[in-house]
Amino acid sequence: MDFQQLADVAEKWCSNTPFELIATEETERRMDFYADPGVSFYVLCPDNGCGDNFHVWSESEDCLPFLQLAQDYISSCGKKTLQEVLEKVFKSFRPSGKPREEHFHRRTASSLAVSPVSLGQPIASPYPVQSL
Numbered sequence: 648m649d650f651q652q653l654a655d656v657a658e659k660w661c662s663n664t665p666f667e668l669i670a671t672e673e674t675e676r677r678m679d680f681y682a683d684p685g686v687s688f689y690v691l692c693p694d695n696g697c698g699d700n701f702h703v704w705s706e707s708e709d710c711l712p713f714l715q716l717a718q719d720y721i722s723s724c725g726k727k728t729l730q731e732v733l734e735k736v737f738k739s740f741r742p743s744g745k746p747r748e749e750h751f752h753r754r755t756a757s758s759l760a761v762s763p764v765s766l767g768q769p770i771a772s773p774y775p776v777q778s779l
Contacts, residue, residue, distance in 0.1 A: 685709070703721065
């Protein structure tokens with residue numbers, strides 16, 4: 648699959664999520680995604696457009712822990728499509744059982760917000776902590 652076809656798949660995926668495809672770089676085969684409030688990641692696409700060598704990453708240290716699920720999925724056995732990889736990234740930012748839009752904004756706003764007080768502090772868990 649050529650890079651433009653992958654970009655079309657990404658645009659279609661974005662139409663059903665809070666993410667926007669904000670940049671593409673055909674030479675590097677890189678696609679950058681962003682959603683409010685400050686959630687960003689990028690995907691490096693393999694030359695053949697399908698396989699287990701997609702790569703997801705974020706330049707935001709606050710987003711990296713949320714991408715672990717997608718990274719594990721990519722490194723598991725079997726060929727992956729861009730659509731499958733993007734869906735796994737989206738699931739990384741929301742547990743199942745919640746409406747996508749509602750949970751995405753609530754979770755990222757509360758767990759990824761960075762204030763001067765929280766800089767350098769551990770990121771709050773996106774999951775409720777229960778006392779014993």
